[in-house]
Amino acid sequence: xxxxxxxxxxxxxxxxxxxxxxxxxxxxxxxxxxxxxxxxxxxxxxxxxxxxxxxxxxxxxxxxxxxxxxxxxxxxxxxxxxxxxxxxxxxxxxxxxxxxxxxxxxxxxxxxxxxxxxxxxxxxxxxxxxxxxxxxxxxxxxxxxxxxxxxxxxxxxxxxxxxxxx
Amino acid sequence: xxxxxxxxxxxxxxxxxxxxxxxxxxxxxxxxxxxxxxxxxxxxxxxxxxxxxxxxxxxxxxxxxxxxxxxxxxxxxxxxxxxxxxxxxxxxxxxxxxxxxxxxxxxxxxxxxxxxxxxxxxxxxxxxxxxxxxxxxxxxxxxxxxxxxxxxxxxxxxxxxxxxxxxxxxxxxxxxxxxxxxxxxxxxxxxxxxxxxxxxxxxxxxxxxxxxxxxxxxxxxxxxxxxxxxxxxxxxxxxxxxxxxxxxxxxxxxxxxxxxxxxxxxxxxxxxxxxxxxxxxxxxxxxxxxxxxxxxxxxxxxxxxxxxxxxxxxxxxxxxxxxxxxxxxxxxxxxxxxxxxxxxxxxxxxxxxxxxxxxxxxxxxxxxxxxxxxxxxxxxxxxxxxxxxxxxxxxxxxxxxxxxxxxxxxxxxxxxxxxxxxxxxxxxxxxxxxxxxxxxxxxxxxxxxxxxxxxxxxxxxxxxxxxxxxxxxxxxxxxxxxxxxxxxxxxxxxxxxxxxxxxxxxxxxxxxxxxxxxxxxxxxxxxxxxxxxxxxxxxxxxxxxxxxxxxxxxxxxxxxxxxxxxxxxxxxxxxxxxxxxxxxxxxxxxxxxxxxxxxxxxxxxxxxxxxx
Numbered sequence: 126x127x128x129x130x131x132x133x134x135x136x137x138x139x140x141x142x143x144x145x146x147x148x149x150x151x152x153x154x155x156x157x158x159x160x161x162x163x164x165x166x167x168x169x170x171x172x173x174x175x176x177x178x179x180x181x182x183x184x185x186x187x188x189x190x191x192x193x194x195x196x197x198x199x200x201x202x203x204x205x206x207x208x209x210x211x212x213x214x215x216x217x218x219x220x221x222x223x224x225x226x227x228x229x230x231x232x233x234x235x236x237x238x239x240x241x242x243x244x245x246x247x248x249x250x251x252x253x254x255x256x257x258x259x260x261x262x263x264x265x266x267x268x269x270x271x272x273x274x275x276x277x278x279x280x281x282x283x284x285x286x287x288x289x290x291x
Numbered sequence: 292x293x294x295x296x297x298x299x300x301x302x303x304x305x306x307x308x309x310x311x312x313x314x315x316x317x318x319x320x321x322x323x324x325x326x327x328x329x330x331x332x333x334x335x336x337x338x339x340x341x342x343x344x345x346x347x348x349x350x351x352x353x354x355x356x357x358x359x360x361x362x363x364x365x366x367x368x369x370x371x372x373x374x375x376x377x378x379x380x381x382x383x384x385x386x387x388x389x390x391x392x393x394x395x396x397x398x399x400x401x402x403x404x405x406x407x408x409x410x411x412x413x414x415x416x417x418x419x420x421x422x423x424x425x426x427x428x429x430x431x432x433x434x435x436x437x438x439x440x441x442x443x444x445x446x447x448x449x450x451x452x453x454x455x456x457x458x459x460x461x462x463x464x465x466x467x468x469x470x471x472x473x474x475x476x477x478x479x480x481x482x483x484x485x486x487x488x489x490x491x492x493x494x495x496x497x498x499x500x501x502x503x504x505x506x507x508x509x510x511x512x513x514x515x516x517x518x519x520x521x522x523x524x525x526x527x528x529x530x531x532x533x534x535x536x537x538x539x540x541x542x543x544x545x546x547x548x549x550x551x552x553x554x555x556x557x558x559x560x561x562x563x564x565x566x567x568x569x570x571x572x573x574x575x576x577x578x579x580x581x582x583x584x585x586x587x588x589x590x591x592x593x594x595x596x597x598x599x600x601x602x603x604x605x606x607x608x609x610x611x612x613x614x615x616x617x618x619x620x621x622x623x624x625x626x627x628x629x630x631x632x633x634x635x636x637x638x639x640x641x642x643x644x645x646x647x648x649x650x651x652x653x654x655x656x657x658x659x660x661x662x663x664x665x666x667x668x669x670x671x672x673x674x675x676x677x678x679x680x681x682x683x684x685x686x687x688x689x690x691x692x693x694x695x696x697x698x699x700x701x702x703x704x705x706x707x708x709x710x711x712x713x714x715x716x717x718x719x720x721x722x723x724x725x726x727x728x729x730x731x732x733x734x735x736x737x738x739x740x741x742x743x744x745x746x747x748x749x750x751x752x753x754x755x756x757x758x759x760x761x762x763x764x765x766x767x768x769x770x771x772x773x774x775x776x777x778x779x780x781x782x783x784x785x786x787x788x789x790x791x792x793x794x795x796x797x798x799x800x801x802x803x804x805x806x807x808x809x810x811x812x813x814x815x816x817x818x819x820x821x822x823x824x825x826x827x828x829x830x831x832x833x834x835x836x837x838x839x840x841x842x843x844x845x846x847x848x849x850x851x852x853x854x855x856x857x858x859x860x861x862x863x864x865x866x867x868x869x870x871x872x873x874x875x876x877x878x879x880x881x882x883x884x885x886x887x888x889x890x891x892x893x894x895x896x897x898x899x900x901x902x903x
Contacts, residue, residue: 158504158509161676161678162676165676165766166765167464167664167676167766168676171765171766174705178706179707181702181704181706182706182707182708184703185703
C-alpha cells in the first residue's frame with residue numbers, strides 16, 4: 126500500500142501537521158474543513174475525486190486516537206501483532222466470561238466499556254509522554270496497549286454476537 | 292427587455308424521485324423553488340401509464356388510469372430499483388407489480404404488451420419532470436441532481452443514475468434525501484449545531500445526524516431501512532379491509548387490480564384524515580355494493596405501532612455511530628409525508644427529547660435541498676459544502692466466506708481503500724474479487740455488489756504477483772474499482788460483473804432508444820410549432836387580401852401571393868416541419884411588398900390624424 130511507505134507520515138503531511146500522537150480535534154477539524162473547501166469534487170470537479178478521497182481517508186485515520194496511533198506505529202515499522210490475552214488481564218476476562226455465561230449481559234457490557242475507557246486513558250497519557258520526549262520506550266508501551274485494546278474489542282464483539290444469536 | 296447573463300450553461304435542476312411523489316426544483320436568485328407541472332401541481336405522483344401505442348402518461352393523469360387501466364399503470368417503482376426478483380418476493384403480495392419472467396438480476400415489469408426495467412420506468416418520470424422544468428424555465432435542461440434514500444446501496448444508486456441517463460439527464464450528483472433536507476433547512480435558517488433529520492417517506496426510512504458549521508454540512512452518521520414507509524401502513528390497512536370485504540361480500544377481490552386500487556385510495560385518504568381527526572371511516576363502493584369501516588386514531592395507532600417502532604432502532608444506531616449524545620442534538624427536522632402522523636411525531640419527540648421542526652413542507656423539502664445542491668455544483672450557491680457519508684460498509688469476501696471490511700459505514704465520501712492481491716497457484720492468470728456491502732461478518736449475509744475479475748496476470752510462481760486494487764466510493768456513493776500491477780506500475784484491467792442491475796451496454800441501448808424517442812418528441816413539437824406559425828401567417832395574409840393596399844399590387848404580385856398560400860396549404864398536413872417552414876418563408880417573401888405597403892399606409896393614416 127502506498128500509504129504504508131516506510132517512515133513517511135503522508136496523512137500528517139496532508140494537513141500540514143508535524144507527526145504527533147496527540148492532536149487537538151478542533152484544530153484538525155478546522156484544517157479538514159478548509160482543505161475540503163478546496164478539494165471536494167463539488168468545488169473542484171470530478172478530477173479532484175482522488176485527492177478528496179485521500180483527504181477524507183487521512184482525516185478518518187487521524188481523527189480517531191486509536192487508528193491514529195496504529196497508523197503512526199505502522200509508519201515507524203512497528204506491528205501491533207496478533208491480539209493476545211495479556212496475563213495481567215486474566216482475572217478480569219475470567220470474571221467477564223462468567224458474567225456472560227450467567228446471562229448478566231448488561232454487567233458484561235459495562236465491564237467492557239470500562240476496560241476500553243481505561244486503556245484509552247492510558248493511551249492518551251503515553252501519547253503525551255511520547256510527544257514531549259520522543260521516548261521510544263513509550264512507543265513500545267503504546268504498542269502493548271493497542272494490542273490489549275484489540276483483544277478486548279474482539280472479546281466484546283464476540284460476546285455481542287453470542288448475545289444476539291442466543 | 293433586460294436579460295441578466297448567468298453564464299452560458301443552462302440551469303441545473305434538483306429532483307426528488309420519490310416512491311409516492313416526485314418533484315423538480317430550481318435555485319432562483321437566493322432561494323430554491325419547486326417547479327409546477329402542466330396541471331399546476333407541485334407534486335407529480337410517481338405513477339406511470341403506458342398506452343397501447345406507447346404513449347407515456349406520468350403524474351396525476353396516470354394516477355387516474357391506475358384504477359381505470361390498472362394493467363398498464365405502475366406505482367412505487369422505486370421499491371424495485373436496483374433489486375433482484377428474489378429481494379422483492381415478499382412485497383409482491385401487496386403490490387400489483389407484474390414481473391415478467393427472466394427477472395433474476397434485473398426486474399422487468401409488464402405494462403400491457405411491453406416490459407420495462409425499473410430504471411426505464413423511473414426515466415419516464417424524470418423525463419416528465421425535465422419537460423416541466425423546460426417549459427417553466429424556457430430553456431433546455433440537461434443536468435440534474437437527483438436524491439436517493441441515504442440508506443440506498445450501490446446497486447440502487449447505480450439504478451437511479453441509469454434512470455437519469457436514460458431520461459437524457461447528466462446526473463451531476465446523487466444526494467441523500469435527509470442530507471438534502473438539511474441543506475434546504477440549514478440554508479434557510481443559517482443554522483449551526485447538531486441536527487438530526489428523520490425522513491419517513493412512502494417507501495423508505497432514513498435517519499441522518501449532521502453537524503452544521505460555517506456553511507459546512509458534515510454528515511456524522513446515517514442509518515435507515517430502504518423498505519419501510521407509508522406504503523407499509525397502507526398495506527396493513529388494506530389487508531384488513533380486504534379480509535373484511537371478503538367476509539361481508541363472500542368474494543375475494545384481492546386479485547382484482549381495479550378494486551384494489553380503488554380500496555387503496557380510500558385507505559390512504561382515511562389514513563391522511565386520521566392525522567387531523569380522532570376518528571374516520573374507510574369507505575368504498577364497488578359493483579353496487581358498499582363497504583364502510585370506522586377507524587379511530589387509537590385503533591390506527593395500535594395497528595401501526597410496530598412500524599413506527601421499527602424506525603427507532605436505526606435512530607439509536609445513528610446516534611451511537613455519530614459519537615454525539617442525544618443531549619447534544621440541537622434540533623430534529625421531519626421529512627416525508629408519513630411524519631404528519633401524530634404518533635410518529637410523538638415517537639421522534641420522545642426519542643430525541645426535542646420538539647421536531649416542521650416549518651418546511653415535508654413533501655417539498657428534499658427537492659428544495661436538491662436544488663440547493665444543484666446550485667452548489669453550478670456555482671450559483673457559494674460557501675455551502677456538503678460532506679456526506681457512505682451508509683454501508685464495503686468489504687471483500689475472503690477465505691471461508693468471511694467478509695473483510697475495507698471501508699466502514701459512515702466514512703466521509705469520497706473514500707478509498709487499497710488492497711494488494713496475489714495468486715495462490717503457480718502460473719495463475721486471474722483473480723476473482725467478490726465485493727459486498729453490509730455490516731454482517733459472513734458474505735452470505737451481506738449484499739453482493741459485484742464480482743471483479745483481474746485478468747491476464749503475468750504467469751508467476753504462487754504469491755509473487757502483486758496486484759494493487761483501489762476501491763473508491765465516489766461522491767455519489769457509488770463504487771469505482773481500479774487496479775495496477777505493483778511490480779510494473781501498469782494499469783490493470785478490471786472486468787466488472789454487477790450482481791444486480793443493468794450492464795453499461797444495456798443502459799447505452801436504452802439511452803439510444805430514448806434519444807430516438809426524444810428526437811421523435813422533438814420533431815412532434817417542431818411540427819406543432821411550425822403549424823402554429825403557418826396558421827398565423829395564413830390568417831394575416833387573408834386579412835391583408837381584404838385591404839385596399841392589396842388591390843394596389845400588380846397582378847403578378849397578387850398571383851405570387853396566391854400561389855405561395857396554396858403551396859403552404861398543401862404542405863400543411865405533410866408532417867414535415869422543415870417543408871412547412873420553407874413554405875412559410877416563401878409566403879413571407881411573396882407578401883413582403885404588401886406588408887411594407889400596408890405599413891406605409893398605416894403610418895400615413897396615423898400621420899394624417901396628427902397635428903404637427
